[in-house]
Amino acid sequence: MKGPQLLEKHVGILVTSAGAFFPGERAVFRGHDLHTSLKNMDWLEMYTFGITGRRFSPQQMKVLHALWAYTSYPDARLWNNRVAALAGTAHSTGCLGVAAAISVSDAKLYGRGIDMRAIEFLIRAKACVDKGEDLTALVRAELKTNRSIAGYGRPIVAADERIAPMMALIQEQGLGGGAHLKLSFEVEKILLAGRWRLHMNYAALAAALVADFGMSPQEYYFFGIPAFLAGMPPCYLDAAEKPEGVLFPLPCRMLSYEGVARRSWREGYKSNPQDFSE
Amino acid sequence: MSTESIHTRIWQEEAEPDNAFAAASCHCHGYDVYGELMVRASWIEYLFLLFRGEAPTAQQARLLEGLAIALANPGPRDAAVHAAMCGGVGGSTSASCLMAALAVGAGASGGAREVYITMEDWLSRGTDLTQWKNGLAVKPLDDPADVWPAPGHPPGFDPYGVRCTTPVMQTLTYLSSLGCGQCLAWLQANRSSLESAAGMPLAMTGVAAAALHDLGCTPAQGEMLYLLLRLPGAAVHALEQKDYGHKNFPFFRIELENDPGPAQGKSDRVEAGA
Numbered sequence: 001m002k003g004p005q006l007l008e009k010h011v012g013i014l015v016t017s018a019g020a021f022f023p024g025e026r027a028v029f030r031g032h033d034l035h036t037s038l039k040n041m042d043w044l045e046m047y048t049f050g051i052t053g054r055r056f057s058p059q060q061m062k063v064l065h066a067l068w069a070y071t072s073y074p075d076a077r078l079w080n081n082r083v084a085a086l087a088g089t090a091h092s093t094g095c096l097g098v099a100a101a102i103s104v105s106d107a108k109l110y111g112r113g114i115d116m117r118a119i120e121f122l123i124r125a126k127a128c129v130d131k132g133e134d135l136t137a138l139v140r141a142e143l144k145t146n147r148s149i150a151g152y153g154r155p156i157v158a159a160d161e162r163i164a165p166m167m168a169l170i171q172e173q174g175l176g177g178g179a180h181l182k183l184s185f186e187v188e189k190i191l192l193a194g195r196w197r198l199h200m201n202y203a204a205l206a207a208a209l210v211a212d213f214g215m216s217p218q219e220y221y222f223f224g225i226p227a228f229l230a231g232m233p234p235c236y237l238d239a240a241e242k243p244e245g246v247l248f249p250l251p252c253r254m255l256s257y258e259g260v261a262r263r264s265w266r267e268g269y270k271s272n273p274q275d276f277s278e
Numbered sequence: 279m280s281t282e283s284i285h286t287r288i289w290q291e292e293a294e295p296d297n298a299f300a301a302a303s304c305h306c307h308g309y310d311v312y313g314e315l316m317v318r319a320s321w322i323e324y325l326f327l328l329f330r331g332e333a334p335t336a337q338q339a340r341l342l343e344g345l346a347i348a349l350a351n352p353g354p355r356d357a358a359v360h361a362a363m364c365g366g367v368g369g370s371t372s373a374s375c376l377m378a379a380l381a382v383g384a385g386a387s388g389g390a391r392e393v394y395i396t397m398e399d400w401l402s403r404g405t406d407l408t409q410w411k412n413g414l415a416v417k418p419l420d421d422p423a424d425v426w427p428a429p430g431h432p433p434g435f436d437p438y439g440v441r442c443t444t445p446v447m448q449t450l451t452y453l454s455s456l457g458c459g460q461c462l463a464w465l466q467a468n469r470s471s472l473e474s475a476a477g478m479p480l481a482m483t484g485v486a487a488a489a490l491h492d493l494g495c496t497p498a499q500g501e502m503l504y505l506l507l508r509l510p511g512a513a514v515h516a517l518e519q520k521d522y523g524h525k526n527f528p529f530f531r532i533e534l535e536n537d538p539g540p541a542q543g544k545s546d547r548v549e550a551g552a
Contacts, residue, residue, distance in 0.1 A: 002438075003438050003439070004440060006438065007438050012528070012530055012531060013530065013531045014530060014531070014532045015535060016532065017534070017536045019534070020532045020534045020537075026540060028536075030536075031536035031537075031538060037538070096371060096373050096374060096377070099377065100377070103377075112425050113425055116422075117423045120422050120423035150423075217422050217423070221425065249299060250299075251293065251298035252292065252298055252301055253298060254282065254283045255284055255290065256284065256285045256286065257289070257291075258285055258286065259286070259290065259307055259308065260287075260307060260308040260331070261308055262308050262309075262310070263309060264309075264314065265309050265310075265315055265318045265319055266318075266333070
């Protein structure tokens with residue numbers, strides 16, 4: 001079945017295994033009664049269960065919690081947080097500010113874009129190494145193709161302050177032996193030994209961990225959506241509590257104009273459409 | 279005092295003598311916005327200027343205006359407008375209604391991403407029919423490292439269409455008659471061949487991509503304009519549903535494939551892979 005016939009089959013009804021609520025009675029979440037079977041579920045556990053349909057061990061859940069917590073920076077200078085803070089200073093709503101801030105975290109330079117590239121590379125690299133391919137050659141090829149490897153190097157400083165506490169937690173939870181994690185450090189060793197001098201950053205570490213937990217790139221993408229969330233409301237609230245408009249105000253002198261010189265508009269068709277000519 | 283600055287080739291301001299945070303004059307790509315453009319330029323000319331950096335020719339202005347009318351309201355059946363109406367009917371904020379329309383209308387199925395991908399095709403294939411036919415015969419690429427899901431159909435074409443719809447034909451006919459660029463005219467002349475290669479009829483996204491390419495837009499500019507130009511319809515339909523109220527808005531039926539049935543009052547651990 002295809003074309004309009006396929007659409008016709010779906011008119012007015014949703015056939016799904018995701019879940020449903022039965023008003024006044026119950027709610028079903030991925031095939032389980034939300035208020036009985038899942039009533040004791042931790043929220044993040046439910047979130048990851050909703051994405052993957054799988055449960056993670058208590059040790060893994062601790063690490064998954066920390067993956068979000070350790071990157072929750074309430075610093076309004078960060079681009080995504082700044083959106084939330086600007087919403088605060090402009091007296092917009094918290095929901096609009098935070099939703100927009102999460103949306104802009106779908107970025108190429110950080111956030112979900114880097115997450116996706118990092119996990120895709122590590123999963124692909126591990127598959128190649130498992131087949132007997134040389135990791136150094138793989139790293140070289142990746143750098144030649146993409147000029148960078150997501151999760152390695154950092155724009156402002158080389159060190160990543162999140163790695164040491166995360167590694168300590170991983171060891172504490174007995175989760176330091178994953179194949180993707182080991183591979184991520186081997187990649188760093190190659191990048192540090194060569195002329196690239198690139199350290200691993202948090203994106204590679206996080207991607208390696210969730211790959212070891214069995215997440216696919218798509219599952220990791222959804223897991224990461226609220227990763228920066230905890231840092232956003234403080235940015236909004238702090239800005240909203242101050243006098244309106246004082247967050248990063250921009251005087252005219254801060255605009256550095258680099259465009260064409262001033263010129264005059266010719267008569268357009270707004271004033272006389274019939275006479276308009278090029 | 280901060281030495282940081284925002285670099286721009288678009289906008290130049292001079293401050294009021296007594297307030298560094300208020301502009302006395304604003305020039306857009308060299309033109310005085312409040313002193314001259316507001317009086318002499320039309321909205322559509324100004325829109326073109328903002329994106330392209332130059333005043334449009336008469337044909338360019340008419341093409342952008344025609345496209346803006348064609349895209350302004352895809353109607354309440356459109357997924358992006360549907361999303362905006364979901365905001366309106368629940369009394370959500372106006373901005374969230376538009377954000378909903380933008381989020382849904384951004385996609386690679388009928389949305390701005392589809393226009394972006396099609397415009398990339400125009401850049402690489404130009405008006406070479408063989409290249410188009412070869413490209414359309416290949417399944418759209420899935421990049422597992424991309425945040426965008428894989429396109430489900432050849433971009434610019436209608437996956438559920440039986441034949442090219444009347445509004446799409448009317449839009450293509452009118453826009454290609456304006457004589458601005460060559461893609462629209464070429465698309466008009468080769469539509470049947472392209473539809474045969476794609477296995478589906480041309481969609482409005484395909485016409486919009488050709489028009490935006492003829493206007494000299496980059497794929498990124500085209501994606502932005504497509505998002506912007508479709509917002510008016512989303513706005514008014516959201517407002518309208520707010521007035522009608524939720525009792526007049528469809529809620530639809532659901533059929534659960536894995537319903538555990540009424541609860542037995544016990545808590546059991548969900549098994550892996552459930």
